[in-house]
Every structure is written in structure tokens, then in C-alpha cells.
Amino acid sequence: MIVCVSLAIALGVVVGDINKKNSNSEGGIQWNATSQRVQYNVGYGLYIDRNDRLYICDFPNDHIQRFSPPSYTSPGTTVAGNGTFASTPGTLNAPSCVYVDNSSNMYIADANNYRIQLWLAGASSGTTIAGTGVYGSTASSFGDIYGMFVDTTNRQIYVADYRNNRMMIWPFFGNASTFIITGINQIMDVQVDAAGYVYTASNTAGVGSVLRYPPNSTTGGIVVASGFTFTEGIRLDFYGNLYVLNSGNGSIQMFCASSMPSSHGVVVASGLSYPVDITFDSNMNLFVLDLTAGWVVKFAKL
Ligand SMILES: *[C@@H]1O[C@H](CO)[C@@H](O)[C@H](O)[C@H]1NC(C)=O
Ligand SMILES: *[C@@H]1O[C@H](CO)[C@@H](O)[C@H](O)[C@H]1NC(C)=O
Numbered sequence: 026m027i028v029c030v031s032l033a034i035a036l037g038v039v040v041g042d043i044n045k046k047n048s049n050s051e052g053g054i055q056w057n058a059t060s061q062r063v064q065y066n067v068g069y070g071l072y073i074d075r076n077d078r079l080y081i082c083d084f085p086n087d088h089i090q091r092f093s094p095p096s097y098t099s100p101g102t103t104v105a106g107n108g109t110f111a112s113t114p115g116t117l118n119a120p121s122c123v124y125v126d127n128s129s130n131m132y133i134a135d136a137n138n139y140r141i142q143l144w145l146a147g148a149s150s151g152t153t154i155a156g157t158g159v160y161g162s163t164a165s166s167f168g169d170i171y172g173m174f175v176d177t178t179n180r181q182i183y184v185a186d187y188r189n190n191r192m193m194i195w196p197f198f199g200n201a202s203t204f205i206i207t208g209i210n211q212i213m214d215v216q217v218d219a220a221g222y223v224y225t226a227s228n229t230a231g232v233g234s235v236l237r238y239p240p241n242s243t244t245g246g247i248v249v250a251s252g253f254t255f256t257e258g259i260r261l262d263f264y265g266n267l268y269v270l271n272s273g274n275g276s277i278q279m280f281c282a283s284s285m286p287s288s289h290g291v292v293v294a295s296g297l298s299y300p301v302d303i304t305f306d307s308n309m310n311l312f313v314l315d316l317t318a319g320w321v322v323k324f325a326k327l
């Protein structure tokens with residue numbers, strides 16, 4: 026754990042967790058501090074699939090757009106939704122995040138329809154995999170969702186139920202959640218690591234916080250408790266390091282996997298307007314959706 030932290034300080038930027046690396050790369054990872062614009066978009070969620078294709082949840086336009094590497098040029102391909110908000114199987118209403126599995130099936134948080142849709146690869150419509158389609162606060166419904174995590178191995182979805190201040194686990198096609206952590210104020214995102222630890226991003230009076238819960242536990246350890254001006258999101262990388270958006274500050278901090286739940290973060294990106302989501306491609310290039318700037322930007326791995 027010392028190695029990760031001290032390397033980060035020495036580099037002035039980031040590092041992978043050398044204890045968890047699964048390739049022949051070195052422990053240190055460093056990004057160019059200057060970002061490049063990749064794609065103009067005012068969406069809310071980002072995802073990069075195993076083929077390095079970039080998906081943007083185009084929240085205001087009610088569809089999911091996909092862009093191909095290396096240039097990610099416009100106009101991209103519409104892969105879900107038809108651009109008109111509605112609640113039919115072929116439409117979406119303010120999609121806020123998407124997860125894509127290894128078979129190119131998409132799991133979409135269809136926020137204003139209060140449902141999570143599964144769109145099989147190439148399909149022109151989706152099937153509801155969680156939620157009723159109607160706002161609710163019971164174990165078998167939820168409110169607005171801006172973050173989720175999909176666990177295809179155990180066939181369940183971790184839902185950040187913003188409006189009801191709680192994290193819920195829903196089995197695929199289940200009628201109700203099987204596990205709920207309540208009292209997570211203004212929860213914006215949820216991530217789960219390889220050991221089943223759950224990370225939540227929440228906010229109280231404009232201050233962001235991140236907690237880490239052991240599997241099946243409703244008591245979390247603190248990762249972030251102060252200094253963040255609202256956090257819209259978090260993301261784990263392939264090594265288990267955690268990235269936390271300091272949205273109001275236009276910056277991103279990384280927390281080393283091996284020292285979790287450490288509160289020792291390192292700023293790895295700054296100069297952003299208001300980041301709402303972050304993801305990585307297979308080369309560990311860092312992509313950020315900078316909402317108020319309207320751009321997806323890339324910080325190239327050096
Ligand atoms: C970082 O990016 C800038 C702008 O694209 C470029 O001019 C510079 O050479 C890059 N630095 C490194 C070390 O690659
Ligand atoms: C999208 O589908 C809905 C529901 O079928 C329909 O009302 C709407 O006109 C369609 N929009 C476009 C742009 O095709």
C-alpha cells in the first residue's frame with residue numbers, strides 16, 4: 026500500500042495497484058495533465074466496452090449513442106431509444122447510465138421511466154429487467170437513478186436510488202430488491218469491487234462523500250467525508266483503484282486499492298467544468314464526461 030501512495034506522490038499523478046495488476050505492465054500509471062476533446066455531448070453516463078467502443082447516455086435526447094475508436098467521430102450510431110421520450114419497449118426517457126456486457130448487450134438506467142432496460146445486442150427494443158415503470162419507494166420500486174452497477178456473474182444490479190437515499194440490489198428480472206442500504210443521502214453512484222465490497226457516492230448539503238461497505242453489510246467505512254464539492258460519480262479501474270469525481274471542483278481523485286478504505290486521495294485530473302462520469306479504455310486512457318463543458322474528454326495514459 027505504501028508503494029501505491031508514494032509512487033503517486035512521486036509521479037504527481039497516478040499509479041496502478043501493483044499487487045493486483047493482471048498484465049505485464051509496471052506499477053505506475055500516469056496520465057497527460059492536458060486533456061483532448063473526444064466527442065461533443067451533453068449526456069450523463071459513459072461506458073467503454075471490451076472493444077473500446079464508447080457509449081454515451083444522451084440524457085436530453087433520450088437515446089444511447091455509440092462511437093468507435095480510435096477517433097470516436099460523429100455522428101456515431103444510435104443503439105437504443107429513438108430520440109423521443111416515451112415508455113414503450115423501443116423508447117427511453119432520460120437514460121442516465123449504461124453498462125455493456127461482453128456480448129454487447131446493454132443494461133440501461135431509464136431514469137424517468139423508473140426502470141432498467143436490457144437491450145440485447147442489435148435489438149430495436151428493450152425488456153424491463155428491474156423496476157415497475159412507476160416511481161416508488163418500496164422494495165419493489167425506486168425513484169430517479171443516476172448510477173448503477175451490473176454484476177453479470179451473479180445476475181444482479183446495484184441501483185443508486187437517488188430520490189429515496191438508498192442502494193438496492195435487484196436480481197435480474199426480480200420483482201423486488203433483495204438487499205437495501207438506507208440513509209445514503211443523495212446517492213449518485215455505486216460501484217462494486219471483485220471481492221464484493223460496495224462503494225457509494227453520496228452528498229449532504231453540497232458536500233460529497235464516499236463509503237465502502239463489506240459484502241452484505243449496511244455499515245460502511247469512510248473513503249471521502251469532506252473536501253469534495255458534490256460528487257456525481259465514482260469508478261473502479263481494472264486494478265481496483267477508485268476514482269472519485271469532485272464535480273463542483275472540476276477535478277478527480279484516485280484512491281489506491283491496496284489501502285482501502287483509505288481517505289488518502291491523489292488528484293489525477295483537474296481543470297474540468299463539472300465532471301459527471303468517468304471510464305477507461307483497455308489502454309487505461311481516462312475518459313470523462315464534462316457536463317457543463319458539453320464534452321467527453323480524454324486524458325491519455327503516458
Ligand atoms: C500531452 O498532451 C499535449 C496536448 O495534446 C501534448 O502536446 C503533449 O506532448 C503531451 N505530453 C506528453 C508527455 O505526451
Ligand atoms: C419513437 O417511438 C415512439 C413510440 O412508438 C413514437 O411515438 C415516436 O414518434 C418515435 N419517434 C421517432 C423520432 O421515430
Ligand SMILES: *[C@@H]1O[C@H](CO)[C@@H](O)[C@H](O)[C@H]1NC(C)=O
Pocket residue numbers: 075127177178
Ligand atoms: C469480459 O471479457 C474480458 C476480456 O475480454 C474478461 O477479462 C472478463 O472477465 C469478461 N467478463 C465477463 C463477465 O465474462
Ligand SMILES: *[C@@H]1O[C@H](CO)[C@@H](O)[C@H](O)[C@H]1NC(C)=O
Pocket residue numbers: 198199200
Ligand atoms: C414476478 O411476478 C410475476 C407476476 O406476479 C410472477 O409471475 C413471477 O414469478 C415473479 N418473479 C419473481 C422472480 O418473483
Ligand SMILES: *[C@@H]1O[C@H](CO)[C@@H](O)[C@H](O)[C@H]1NC(C)=O
Pocket residue numbers: 221240241
Ligand atoms: C451475502 O448474502 C448472500 C445471500 O444471503 C449469500 O449468498 C452470500 O454468500 C453472502 N456473501 C458474503 C460475502 O457473506
Ligand SMILES: *[C@@H]1O[C@H](CO)[C@@H](O)[C@H](O)[C@H]1NC(C)=O
Pocket residue numbers: 252253271274275276277278292295296
Ligand atoms: C480542486 O481542484 C484543484 C485543481 O483545479 C486541485 O488542486 C485541488 O486539489 C482540488 N481539490 C480536491 C479536494 O480535490
